[in-house]
Amino acid sequence: MANLFEQLLARETVFRDRNYITPHYTPDKLLFREQQIQKMTEILAGLLNGKRADNLFIYGKVGTGKTASARHVLSHLLDFAGQKNAQVSGTYVNCRNHNSKYRVLSKIVKDFYPEHNFMGYSAAFIYEKLLGFAGEGRGIVLVLDEVDKVKDVDELIYGLSRANDELRKGSLCILGISNNVMFKDDLDPRTKSSLCQQEMVFPAYNAEELKSILSERAKLAFNEGCVDEAAVSLAAAFAAQESGDARKAVMLLMxxxxxxxxxxxxxxxxxxxxxxxxxxxxxxxxxxxxxxPQQEQLVLYAIAGLTLERPPLKTLTGETEEGVLYSGEVYDTYVKIAKKFKETVVSSRWYRECISQLEMYGLILTTQSGKGVKGQTRFIKLGYDAKKIKEAIEKGLTA
Ligand SMILES: Nc1ncnc2c1ncn2[C@@H]1O[C@H](COP(=O)(O)OP(=O)(O)O)[C@@H](O)[C@H]1O
Ligand SMILES: [Mg+2]
Incomplete structure (x- = not known):
């Protein structure tokens, strides 16, 4: 009998190298981002001559090439600085995985001092360490990707931008990135003005652009003649339809x-x-x-749980609707769940904001009842499969 592995490897496949069509792969050339890449390059170039660079804030919807472009520019900067012996350092932090000021600072100094262990040191100590590193005369770029995920983001940005006032030699430049287009308006005005010294929006890709991006990737990832052009066009069209998200386009084809x-x-x-x-x-x-954020997950968890228990509701007009919940009952259930997970319970005012957030993400739909005897009530309906959402959150909470 043939060897199991021989059999598996000999199996016909459409892929030449699947890696090229995964969202993790960053192509060397980013189509339709020349302008943004150029502007980033101009902003950072001064560092190579020992000058300070303005902080830059980049925002735009998911999958518009922000992460890929920033990493691309950072790697070119560091390569060139290496060649020229310029005193420039930089690092990339994904704040989704490092979601507090302390964690971000720890990650940064660990990258700059790989041989040290900073576990358990105070934030002040780590901050001084970073200042010391810059103070030796280095121009430092900190790419803070998904910076909106940092819980105490105002303190982080404030601390980092104050560093430039304290440094006599060297400098820090923050390149913040967010998928949340509203984020900058939530910042403390002082933080906002220092983070957004320069700003840049990444627009969504249109279907044609996505098609070109996908075609390039498909050439690398698939064997010749193994992908219909119509399939590439359709994947591009689907991704363009909703949000112009290149990640989604790539995942569809994969x-x-x-x-x-x-x-x-x-x-x-x-x-x-x-x-x-x-x-x-x-x-x-x-x-x-x-x-x-955890609290929003708990609210969503309450909604998913109630949806699963709930028989269809009769509306005033006599129609039945499935999975329609009263805002108040969701809050009560949320409070019980939060207590069970020993989380702090948030106020009902915050709860209303949280519901608006979830609606903005498209995870739920809400409707207002007409003015009745009891005043207005808000109805909530889950936008996706309750069972899947509940399971996903359960997995995350116990992980
Ligand atoms: N202009 C582009 N050309 C080629 N691939 C791209 C381009 N823009 C984005 N991609 C790919 O799409 C995916 C999502 O891009 P990413 O930079 O992570 O988006 P964002 O950070 O804005 O959410 C990645 O796999 C990336 O390589
Ligand atoms: Mg990104």
Whole structure:
């Protein structure tokens, strides 16, 4: 009998190298971002001559190439500084994984002093360490990706920008990135003016741009003739329709390729892209749920739990509607759950804001009842499959 591995590897596949069509892969050339990359380069260039660089804030929807562009520019900067022996250092922090001032600072100094262990040191000590590193005359770039995820972001930015006033030699430049287009308006005015010395919006890609991006990736990732052009166009169109999200486009084509392999097909056609759409949308939503702040997750968890228990509701007009909840009962359930998880319970005012946030993300829909005897009530309805959302949050909470 043939060897198991030989069999597996000999199996027909549409992929030449699947890695190129995963969202983790960053291409060397980023199409349609020349302008943004140019501007970033101009802002940072002064560092190479020992000058200070303005802080820069980049924002735009998910999948518009912010992370890829910033990493691209940072790596070019550091390469060139290395060649020229310029005193420039920089590091990239994904604040989703380092979501407090302390964690961000720890991550940064660990990158600059890889041989040291800063576990358990105070924030003040770590901050001084960073100042010391810059103070030796270095121009430092800190890319803080998804900076809106930092709980005490005002303190972080304030602390880092104050550093420049204290330094006689060397400097810090913050390059903050956010997927949340509203984020900068929530910042303390002082933080906002220092973080946003320069700012840049990344626009969503249109279908045509996404098609070019995908075609480039498909050439690397798939065997010749294994992807229909119509499949690429459809993936681009789906991704453009909602948000112009390149990550979604890439994931659609990747999952479509996997489906083709599973079915033993020689080519990826529109049909696989259509089927991949459901899978990918689910992945994106569950991923979004898991990156919500804990309290919002608990509120969503309460909504999902109640939706599963609840028989369809009769509305005043006699129609029945499924999974419609009263805002008040959701709050009561949330309070019980928060206590169970020993989380602090938030006020009802905050709860209303949280509901608005969840609605903005498209995770729930709300409607206001007409003015009645009891005043106005808000109805809440979950936007996605309750069981899947509940399971995802449970997994995250116990992880
Ligand atoms: N202009 C582009 N050309 C090629 N690939 C791109 C481009 N923009 C984004 N991508 C790819 O799309 C995915 C999402 O991009 P990313 O930079 O992570 O977006 P954001 O940080 O804005 O959410 C990544 O896999 C990235 O490589
Ligand atoms: Mg990003």
């Amino acid at each position: 999952r479509a390729g996997e489906l083709a392999d599973k079915k033993g097909l020689a080519r990826v056609s529109e049909e696989e892209v259509r089927r991949a759409k459901r899978l990918v949308e689910e992945e994106i939503i569950l991923n979004m749920v898991l990156t919500l």
